[in-house]
Amino acid sequence: MSATLPASLAANPRLSQWLGFTPDGAVVIRPGKVEIGQGILTALTQIAADELDVAIPRIRIETVATPTSPDEGVTSGSLSVQNSGVALRHVCAEARAIFLGVAAQGSGVPIEALRVEDGDFVGPQGAVGSYWTLAERGLLDGEATPGARAKPPAARVTAGTSTARLDLPDKVFGRPRFLHDMHPAGLLHARVLRLPSRGATLREVAPGPLPEGATLVRDGSFLAVLAEAEHVADKALARLARLAQWDEHDTLPDEGAMPAWLRQAAGESSVVAEHDRGEAPATRRIKRDFFRPLVAHASVGPSCAMACWTGEAVEVWSHTQGPYNLRLDLAKALRIPVESVVVRHVEGAGCYGHNGADDVALDAALAARGVPGRTVRVLWSRADELGWSPFSSAMLVEVEAGLDDAGNIAEFRLDVTSNGHSSRPGRGALPTLLAASTLDPPFAVPLAINMPVKGGGGAQRNAVPIYRIGKLNIGMRTITDMPIRTSAMRGLGAPVNVWAIEAAMDELAGLAGEDPLAFRLRHLDDARAAAVLQRAADMAGWAQRGTAEGTGMGLAVARYKNLGAWCAVVAEVAAEAEVRATRIWIAADLGEVVNPDGAVNQLEGSAIHATSQALKEAVRFDRRRVTSDSWDSYPILRFSEVPKVDVALIDRPEMPPLGAGEPAFGPTVAAIANAIHAALGVRPRAMPFTAANLAAAMET
Amino acid sequence: MIAFTLNGAPAALDLPEDVPLLAALREAAGLSGPRFGCGVEACGACHVLLDGRSVPSCLLPLSAVAGRAVTTVEGLGSETAPHPLQSAFLAEQAGQCGYCLSGILISAVALLQAKPDPDEAEVRAALEPHLCRCGSHNRIIRAVLRAAREGVPA
Ligand code: FES
Ligand code: FES
Numbered sequence: 001m002s003a004t005l006p007a008s009l010a011a012n013p014r015l016s017q018w019l020g021f022t023p024d025g026a027v028v029i030r031p032g033k034v035e036i037g038q039g040i041l042t043a044l045t046q047i048a049a050d051e052l053d054v055a056i057p058r059i060r061i062e063t064v065a066t067p068t069s070p071d072e073g074v075t076s077g078s079l080s081v082q083n084s085g086v087a088l089r090h091v092c093a094e095a096r097a098i099f100l101g102v103a104a105q106g107s108g109v110p111i112e113a114l115r116v117e118d119g120d121f122v123g124p125q126g127a128v129g130s131y132w133t134l135a136e137r138g139l140l141d142g143e144a145t146p147g148a149r150a151k152p153p154a155a156r157v158t159a160g161t162s163t164a165r166l167d168l169p170d171k172v173f174g175r176p177r178f179l180h181d182m183h184p185a186g187l188l189h190a191r192v193l194r195l196p197s198r199g200a201t202l203r204e205v206a207p208g209p210l211p212e213g214a215t216l217v218r219d220g221s222f223l224a225v226l227a228e229a230e231h232v233a234d235k236a237l238a239r240l241a242r243l244a245q246w247d248e249h250d251t252l253p254d255e256g257a258m259p260a261w262l263r264q265a266a267g268e269s270s271v272v273a274e275h276d277r278g279e280a281p282a283t284r285r286i287k288r289d290f291f292r293p294l295v296a297h298a299s300v301g302p303s304c305a306m307a308c309w310t311g312e313a314v315e316v317w318s319h320t321q322g323p324y325n326l327r328l329d330l331a332k333a334l335r336i337p338v339e340s341v342v343v344r345h346v347e348g349a350g351c352y353g354h355n356g357a358d359d360v361a362l363d364a365a366l367a368a369r370g371v372p373g374r375t376v377r378v379l380w381s382r383a384d385e386l387g388w389s390p391f392s393s394a395m396l397v398e399v400e401a402g403l404d405d406a407g408n409i410a411e412f413r414l415d416v417t418s419n420g421h422s423s424r425p426g427r428g429a430l431p432t433l434l435a436a437s438t439l440d441p442p443f444a445v446p447l448a449i450n451m452p453v454k455g456g457g458g459a460q461r462n463a464v465p466i467y468r469i470g471k472l473n474i475g476m477r478t479i480t481d482m483p484i485r486t487s488a489m490r491g492l493g494a495p496v497n498v499w500a501i502e503a504a505m506d507e508l509a510g511l512a513g514e515d516p517l518a519f520r521l522r523h524l525d526d527a528r529a530a531a532v533l534q535r536a537a538d539m540a541g542w543a544q545r546g547t548a549e550g551t552g553m554g555l556a557v558a559r560y561k562n563l564g565a566w567c568a569v570v571a572e573v574a575a576e577a578e579v580r581a582t583r584i585w586i587a588a589d590l591g592e593v594v595n596p597d598g599a600v601n602q603l604e605g606s607a608i609h610a611t612s613q614a615l616k617e618a619v620r621f622d623r624r625r626v627t628s629d630s631w632d633s634y635p636i637l638r639f640s641e642v643p644k645v646d647v648a649l650i651d652r653p654e655m656p657p658l659g660a661g662e663p664a665f666g667p668t669v670a671a672i673a674n675a676i677h678a679a680l681g682v683r684p685r686a687m688p689f690t691a692a693n694l695a696a697a698m699e700t
Numbered sequence: 701m702i703a704f705t706l707n708g709a710p711a712a713l714d715l716p717e718d719v720p721l722l723a724a725l726r727e728a729a730g731l732s733g734p735r736f737g738c739g740v741e742a743c744g745a746c747h748v749l750l751d752g753r754s755v756p757s758c759l760l761p762l763s764a765v766a767g768r769a770v771t772t773v774e775g776l777g778s779e780t781a782p783h784p785l786q787s788a789f790l791a792e793q794a795g796q797c798g799y800c801l802s803g804i805l806i807s808a809v810a811l812l813q814a815k816p817d818p819d820e821a822e823v824r825a826a827l828e829p830h831l832c833r834c835g836s837h838n839r840i841i842r843a844v845l846r847a848a849r850e851g852v853p854a
Contacts, residue, residue, distance in 0.1 A: 037797030037834050164793060171798025172789045173782070174733025174773035178799065181732035230727050231719045300737050300745060300833045301799040350797035350834045382738040597793055601839070605796055608835030631742040631831065639827040642837040 003146045008032060008087035012070030013143035015098075018091040019048075021135040025119065027054055030062045032072025033084040035167060036321060037350035038661050039598040040080040042166045046158040046594055047085050051092030051150055052131070053116035056158065061166075064323045064345040074322035074424060076353065076488060081594055081657045082564075094148035098139050103129040153592065153653040160653055162597030167347070179319050179346040180304045180379065187306075188376045189230040190367035191237035193223040193244060194388055195438065197624035198484070199251040206243045211235045217367050220440030221246075224367040226376065250623040252483050259291045259686075262396040262417045265479045272416075272453060272460045272474040279470035282402025282410035286507045290397040290500040292687040294619035296628070297389055297489055298636055301349025302380040303356035307364035309372040313340040318361040319348025325426025326358050333362050333431040333443065334369075352609065353489035356380055356389040358425050359434035366435060387629030388434060390487030391619050393419035393448070393479075395459065397500040404470070407512040409523055412504075413473040414463055416497060420448025420478055421458030423487035434485070448486045450478050450493075456561045462494035462666060465501045466559050467523035484621065491665040494560065495610065496687075498666030499673055502556035503683060506674050516555060516674070517542055526559065528589050528650075532568040533557040535587035535648055540570035550575040551582075554674025560663035565590045567663035569607065571643075571671035575679045578691050581611045581643040581672055586664050588647070591655035602660035604645045610668035612637035616688050704765045707775030717763035722746045724762045725772060733773035733802040737831070744830030747803035748772050754810035756829075773802035776809060784851025785809060785844065792843040796834035804830045808844045817848055 005013065012018070012032065020028040029048050035041045045059045062069070072084055096116065103121040104111035107128035114121050120130045153160070170177040202221035210216060210225060214236035217224040223244060225236035253261040306317040314334065320326040323343040331338040343361070351357055360378050368376035380388075395418040404410040423432040428446050430436070436443040450458030457463070460476040509519035517537050524530045537543070537555060545553045557568035565588055572583040584607045593599050616635050620628035628634040673684045676694065685697040703712040706729060713728045720739075725731045725748070734757055737745030741756040748757045749771035777783035782790075785808050795801050804827060811818055811826035818826070823844045832840065 039796070162793075164790065165795075168790060168793065168795055168798060169779055171795055171801050172773075172786045172805070173777070173779060174731070174802045176732040178732075178735075180735065183730070231715070231723045234723075298833055299799075300743060300831055301735065301797075302737070347797075349799035352833070379736065382740065382742075601793060601796060601836070604838060605835030608837060609833070612835075630740070631738055636831060636833065639824045639830065639837055639841070642824075642835075645838055 005144055005146055006083070006087040006090055008070065008072045008083045009090055009144050015091055015095060015140040015142060015144055017068070017070045018088060019095055019140060021131040023132050023135045025058060025132045027052060027059045027131070028062055029059060029088060030069050031084045031088060032064060032070040033075040033080045034064050034321060034323070034345045035347050036075060038080060038602055039165050039595060040075070040084070042163055043081050043594040043598060044085060044088055045166060046163050047089050048092050050156045050159045051089055052096055052119070054119045054131070056163065058119065066323055066327050066343045071324045074325060076321055079659055082659055085594060085657060089150045090148050091144060093150040094144055095140055097148065099131055099134055102134060102137070102139060159594045163595055165598065177347060178301065179306065179317055179348050180301060182306065182317065182346065184375045186374055188226050188228060188371060188374050189233040190224050190226050190364065190376050190378045191233045192363045192367065192378055193237060193240050194384055195221065196246050197248045200246045200248045203245040203247050205240070206245060208239070208243045210239055216240065217370060219366060220442060221438040222366055222435050224363065226367060226371065248624060252621050252623050255621050258293060258394050259289070259396055262394060262479065265481050267417065267477040267479045269475060269477045272476050273464045274473045276471045280404035280406065280408070280410055283405050284511050285400065285402035286504060286511065287400045288504060288507070288683070289685060290399070290496060290503065291685065292395045292496045294391040294394045294484060294486070295489065295613055295617045296386055296391055296619055296634055297352045297355040298386060298634060299349045299351055299355050302382060302385040303360040303389070304348060304377065304379045305361040305364040306375050306377045307361070307368040308375040309368055311372065312336055314365050314368070315342045315344070316361050316365055317344050317346050318357060319346060319351070320357045320361060321351065321354065322424060322426060325424060326361055329358070329425035329431040329433050330362060330365055333433050333436040333439070334365055353392070354390050354422070354424050354487040356385055359389070362433040362435045382631070383629040386634050387626045390423050390485045392489035393421060393459065393486040395493060395496040397496055399500050399504045401504050401508055403508055403511055407514065408470070409467060409508060410470040412465055412469045414497070414500065415475045415477065416459050416463050416493060417477045418459035418479065418493060419482055419486040420450050421486065421488055421492040422451060423448040423485060445482070445485065447480060447482050450476065457493065459493040461492045461497065461561055462558055463497040464562055466526055466529055466562065467505070467520070468525055484626070490606065490609065491662045494558070494662070494666040495613065495669045498556065498558045499670040502667070502670035503673055506554070506677065507683070520557065528566045529557055529559055531650060532566045532587040532589050535650065536568035536570045536585050539587065539646055539648060540572070540585040542570060550679055552675045552678025552680070554671045554676070554678055556667040556670030556674060558663070558666050565658035565660065565663040567667050569664060569667035569671040571668065571675045573672060573675040573679050579615060579676055579689055579694070580641060581615065584611070584643045584645045584668060586645065586647045587650065588660070588663060589650040589652060590658045590660055592653050592657040593649055593651070594657060596649055599649060599660040600647045603647050603664045606661055607645050607664045607668045608637060608642055610665040611643060611672065614669045614672045614687060614689055618688055702762050702766050704767060705769040707771055713762065715762055718761045721748070721757040721760045721762055721765055721770070725757065731772055731774055735799060735802060744803040744807070745800055747806040749806055749810060752810065752813060754807040773805050776805065783809070785812070785847040788843040788847035788850065792839045792846060794839035794843040795836050800830060800832040804832070804840055808847070811844070812848055820845065
């Protein structure tokens with residue numbers, strides 16, 4: 001093992017913060033990452049079972065709560081296993097060594113002669129103790145030290161196998177598991193009346209009765225109703241909506257002219273990467289624009305939270321991805337010390353990034369403030385979820401690239417223009433939570449940011465091609481005006497950058513008169529990238545692909561964030577009234593894979609999500625409000641439209657684990673775009689790739 | 701007081717007639733299987749069996765189920781005695797966040813009752829009202845086909 005601690009562990013070094021044993025034979029693990037449908041709890045349990053030599057059913061997971069759990073920041077960026085898994089592996093390996101050392105000393109049996117059998121320490125003469133007999137000795141009170149010896153990959157028993165998801169039975173039998181299902185005694189239900197349009201302010205609430213049993217909560221322009229029964233709260237909300245009088249004005253740009261808006265809006269430019277190897281100049285060039293509108297997370301379950309005040313302190317139950325970060329912003333928005341806020345994580349529906357989960361937590365805390373001792377639950381409506389969650393920014397990517405006389409990529413310039421891709425809470429002086437800007441006095445809305453490349457980047461994520469290029473210039477312009485709140489969504493800027501790069505690669509291959517696969521392979525120095533690309537092409541039968549009228553195949557490859565997993569995708573499309581994706585083949589190199597079926601599930605799911613975004617999705621708005629706030633106006637892919645998906649993992653148990661939730665997203669969008677060109681001869685220029693957008697691309 | 705059969709047992713709920721069935725089931729009957737997703741019959745998360753048909757429960761007034769039989773995912777089976785579809789969903793690991801699953805299981809039950817041996821296109825058609833944002837569709841389709849192969853629903 002390395003001589004330094006894994007980052008999550010260095011930040012939270014006390015072993016007992018991560019791990020505990022009980023005298024009755026249970027192991028308790030406390031990861032700092034949360035379950036968002038990605039199967040992290042199962043993967044972490046597998047890792048602990050291996051390193052401790054205990055059976056999986058003994059392991060209990062305590063989900064994140066700010067008083068006790070390690071602070072691992074946000075569960076995002078396909079980093080759950082990479083961060084939490086590696087830290088937990090270290091903790092368990094070190095704990096095993098400490099316990100065995102104590103058992104050896106106490107029994108006189110040399111430590112080398114002891115082995116662990118489902119938690120019992122067994123020597124030549126039989127058991128000499130167990131984790132359970134030593135559970136209360138405080139052996140984990142110390143801090144983790146570098147150099148703990150995790151098992152070699154070959155000695156792992158459950159990690160590397162497709163252990164069944166531990167959370168799935170609850171979900172298949174309909175047992176309460178989601179935050180939405182919690183019914184603490186004395187629960188009150190609240191509904192929040194969102195502003196009728198962006199930037200609206202409340203003039204007055206006209207006098208008029210609310211349904212019996214409902215009460216009004218007001219703070220500035222923040223309005224909520226409280227009731228004992230949920231259906232009464234719903235009725236009260238409808239009544240309140242008729243009583244509230246607002247001042248409204250136009251604040252939004254023209255949806256139809258967003259590429260122009262992106263070009264003209266004020267912004268800050270920066271260089272992402274550049275080099276000039278002084279090789280032959282470009283003699284043949286292409287220049288293309290790529291546009292994606294705002295897109296929504298569109299969780300199937302609307303955001304939900306509960307809060308309960310005791311005096312000046314508040315306890316909050318939330319399906320946030322970052323309980324500690326949420327805690328910081330709740331304290332700011334509620335204007336109380338951070339020590340007065342406790343956040344407990346409870347699972348929600350899949351979020352795919354920063355959706356309304358954090359916002360609704362502030363709603364609940366505000367709604368509950370006037371009724372100390374009562375737990376209040378806020379559930380967002382479908383319109384709230386689709387209309388008011390943060391969105392992934394609209395993006396414009398301009399590419400200019402050229403080949404030299406020998407057919408090598410001589411130049412590649414890419415400029416990405418976008419709002420920031422993170423408004424996550426807990427990172428700035430101001431709270432980023434939705435209701436904060438409606439309070440009296442209001443908080444200014446902080447601008448979304450793009451993290452630096454070494455933190456994974458935002459808009460510029462995957463903006464640097466992975467190919468050998470003579471002269472490279474990659475730039476980013478972060479827009480400093482944010483009429484519609486933007487934040488993190490699966491892949492951040494990667495889907496659009498990968499699409500732009502991989503579409504340009506296809507065009508360059510065309511200029512060179514070469515097959516897109518061969519052209520890419522010739523420009524790849526990264527053997528793991530070449531391996532996934534070749535594998536996906538083989539799976540799809542790329543070399544033998546047909547040329548039937550109206551169908552086509554496209555391929556794409558990327559290394560997620562340029563430092564995560566390698567993933568290649570081949571897509572097959574059929575052009576009907578609209579384009580349909582019929583097949584997707586994915587090959588991925590994720591390093592060590594703790595749970596192969598779980599990883600495949602993530603890759604499949606993200607490819608279907610990406611297909612939906614590529615073909616159907618766009619946030620719609622007029623000059624005042626987001627209008628795509630229903631499933632009719634924000635359609636996503638349905639059962640009849642879902643492509644078949646085949647996945648192959650390249651097994652590398654000796655390499656560090658890399659996340660699976662996002663690497664397929666960009667390559668899927670790009671492969672679909674390239675397949676559309678193969679099928680129809682048109683290069684998509686704007687997402688989604690609808691018949692209308694493709695017709696417009698044909699004209700230019 | 702509105703009386704009906706809930707998961708095979710008599711039930712009576714003292715709620716206004718216009719309360720949506722979904723709210724009544726979650727709030728008053730203490731169930732968690734049927735889920736709120738949109739409230740306007742557009743996502744499938746709230747589906748229940750009403751006299752054997754899969755219907756959304758989020759707009760259906762409670763009064764409409766008087767004297768009829770309502771089955772939710774809780775009424776299909778349990779961990780010790782799972783419905784063949786529940787076993788198949790676990791065998792295929794069909795789900796990620798799982799929020800959509802209870803509604804989908806209900807439509808799958810209705811499908812297999814009407815058509816014990818569906819083909820893939822029929823499974824897709826039966827599940828068309830249901831949204832799954834996690835992209836678990838293909839596993840879900842495989843699970844329904846597996847259940848059709850392996851187990852006759854009770
Ligand atoms: S909640 Fe009933 S269909 Fe969406
Ligand atoms: S599994 Fe998450 S919505 Fe279907």
